[in-house]
Amino acid sequence: MESTEVGISQFFSTYQNDLKKSLDAALDYTSLLKTLTVTSDDTDLISAAYKLSKYQLDNQNIQFPNKFSAEDIYLVFMKRLLELNGIKNKFDIQSINKIEQLKAYFLLLKEDSFYFVKSTKDTDTYFFTNSDAYLPLFCLNLRTKEIFFNSNALVRYFIVEKEAEEPENIKGITQTLIKFASLLKEKFGFKVDFNILDSTNGEFYAFAAGDLEEPIMDELFVKAAENGFMLTSGENNEAILNLNDDIQLIVLNQNNANHPKWGALIRDKNQKESWFDLLLDYSFIREWYLKNQKPLEILSNSLIFE
Amino acid sequence: MDNQNSQDQFGQNSANLSAKLTSKINYLDELKTSLKNKDDLKIYQLINPSKFSEAFNEEENQYDDNLFKLANDLTPELSHYLSDKLIDYLGEKYPFFYYHEYELGKFSIYFGNWWNHYLFGSLDAVNVKFDFDEQEYEKLSKSFKYEKEGQRINxxxxxxxxxxxxxxxxxxxxxxxxxxxxxxxxxxxxxxxxxxxxxxxxxxxxxxxxxxxxxxxxxxxxxxxxxxxxxxxxxxxxxxxxxxxxxxxxxxxxxxxxxxxGTFEDFVDQNNKLYESYLFSLKNGSKVNKGE
The missing domain is CATH 1.10.287 (Helix Hairpins)
Incomplete structure (x- = not known):
């Protein structure tokens, strides 16, 4: 009899402790949420975002029916990091009245909304995608500190689906994405693959096919000529296309004839033009690329995106 | 008497032979000296004396045309040597031709540096002459004719x-x-x-x-x-x-x-007098050099 009473008080005590722990956790959660939404410190921001994305708020005693998902936390983090670093009025989160999945939009393209989707392969990888068509523009992982852009989705979404948009608006949006990735790289040492958005001169955009059939280059030659540009051949059998503003597109085999590895380089003085920009700026290059997309596709990290 | 006569004949013959040999030796000597002095103009004269005097309207031909036979087997080396200045000259006059020495002294001509440019013939450096690929040349010539009528061949x-x-x-x-x-x-x-x-x-x-x-x-x-x-x-x-x-x-x-x-016809004219133009330019060039 006595032993049972002790048992009950023991139980109550454990229960109270558990409950208190849960409430403490909830308090901790709110303080992290506060940091996420109001801090002006980048490091505090990313640390809060990562913790929140992993937070297990519910336990057997207390369940919170209304809470933000890790996907939402990633979206808020993105908006806040940009905001803290002076990128304002470019990217915002749609207003909500109740707790629901958060969606964001670009001010240059208000009709489309974006959100993060958790990868089915990796628990810490989140895809940033347009909500109508599942086209993951990039993937972000706060644990491994990686952000990779997806060339295929960037082309399909911005170049094909948004063909009617002003190229300058599209560039404005990709600039915001580039800025976000650059901030992650500079501030927190993230590994970044800008892929077709990379505008540094040394970036080799490798074609999927490796080898390139002659007619594909002939097609570029003819199309370029029709548009007043001459595709010339360089000293090492590379194809050189001199475009406007001293921009040079070079298509070359980086390996040898037996093990070909064809791809492209873009040279410009200001290192501002990327493969993506070329596709936007020159309709004949875009047509050529889309027509021959299978062999010409610029590769992305296939392990993650396929 | 007979003996004397035949001795004279032999003497005459030897003298002739000796003179001919001397002229051959002199010829090769001159060729060697010209090469040493980098006197391309003189080399061209020694290679084809009659063509040379014709080009400069000289009445007399100083050298026997047959003498080049002595150095005929050296044509690849000579051609390689002569191409140096010639290609520089052609680079200015025909900026759209590109040359590739596929074998000593043998040059193929490519028209343009555009992607998939055509092999357009070969350059004969010893005779300062283009040997155009007939098919390509005909096609181009035809294409000019078509253009006049506002058409394109294909x-x-x-x-x-x-x-x-x-x-x-x-x-x-x-x-x-x-x-x-x-x-x-x-x-x-x-x-x-x-x-x-x-x-x-x-x-x-x-x-x-x-x-x-x-x-x-x-x-x-x-x-x-x-x-x-x-x-x-x-x-x-x-x-x-x-x-x-x-x-x-x-x-x-x-x-x-x-x-x-300007026109295809002017291009053809220039090709036809390439030898003369080049040799004149060598002559004028050497004068300028000496004047300095």
Whole structure:
């Protein structure tokens, strides 16, 4: 009899402790949420975002029916990091009245909304995608500190689906994405693959096919000529296309004839033009690329995106 | 007397021989000295004396044309040597030609530095002469003629193939309609087969079946053609691409000639007097050098 009473008080005590722990956790959660939404410190921001994305708020005693998902936390983090670093009025989160999945939009393209989707392969990888068509523009992982852009989705979404948009608006949006990735790289040492958005001169955009059939280059030659540009051949059998503003597109085999590895380089003085920009700026290059997309596709990290 | 005479003859002969040998030695000596002095003009004179004197309107030919036979086997080396200054000169006068020495003293000419430029012939450095590929040269010449009439060589063929493709596409587009027709014909055939005609109508029913069968065969024949259309269209597209490429290259070739020479005729004129022009420039160049 006595032993049972002790048992009950023991139980109550454990229960109270558990409950208190849960409430403490909830308090901790709110303080992290506060940091996420109001801090002006980048490091505090990313640390809060990562913790929140992993937070297990519910336990057997207390369940919170209304809470933000890790996907939402990633979206808020993105908006806040940009905001803290002076990128304002470019990217915002749609207003909500109740707790629901958060969606964001670009001010240059208000009709489309974006959100993060958790990868089915990796628990810490989140895809940033347009909500109508599942086209993951990039993937972000706060644990491994990686952000990779997806060339295929960037082309399909911005170049094909948004063909009617002003190229300058599209560039404005990709600039915001580039800025976000650059901030992650500079501030927190993230590994970044800008892929077709990379505008540094040394970036080799490798074609999927490796080898390139002659007619594909002939097609570029003819199309370029029709548009007043001459595709010339360089000293090492590379194809050189001199475009406007001293921009040079070079298509070359980086390996040898037996093990070909064809791809492209873009040279410009200001290192501002990327493969993506070329596709936007020159309709004949875009047509050529889309027509021959299978062999010409610029590769992305296939392990993650396929 | 006889003895004396024959001795004279022998003496005469030796003297002749000796003189000839001396002239050969002198010739080779002069060639060697000219080479040492980098006197390309003199070398050209020694290689082809009569052509040289003709070029400069000299009445007398100082050298025997046959003497170059002595150095004939050295043509590759001489050609290699002479190409150095010659290609510099040609680089200015014909900025659109590119040379490739594929073997000692032998140069192929490429027209332009554009992608897929054509091999346009070879350069004969010893005779200062272009040996153009006849086919390419003819094509270019023809292309200039066409241009005057506002036409392009490959256009009729491109148009013809494009039309062919259009028809093939129509054939493919008509598939749905043909399927519908087939369905109707088959239904009609079934109906025909179910008919149990009176003997006097048997011929009519049989005739109807034959007509239906014929129509069906005809549609199937078109279906067969349509099934081959995609690969034919692809083949035609690659033909068009080849022709367009050819036309694009001709366009660049014409443009180059117009920029440098004005007209094709002026280009031809310049080619015909290339030897003279080059040697004059060597002469003037050496004067300028000596004057300095």
């Amino acid at each position: 256009d009729p063929l491109i148009k013809q193939i494009a039309n062919e493709n259009e028809k093939l596409e129509e054939l493919m587009d008509g598939q749905k309609e043909r399927d519908e027709q087939k369905r109707k014909l088959q239904a009609a055939l079934k109906e025909n087969a179910e008919k149990n005609p009176m003997p006097w109508d048997a011929g009519k029913v049989k005739e109807e079946k034959k007509q239906l069968d014929d129509q069906l065969v005809e549609i199937e024949r078109i279906d067969e053609k349509a099934s081959q259309a995609p690969s034919l269209i692809k083949e035609n597209e690659s033909k068009i691409l080849k022709l367009s490429k050819d036309e694009t290259i001709l366009g660049f070739e014409r443009q180059s000639i117009k920029v440098t020479f």
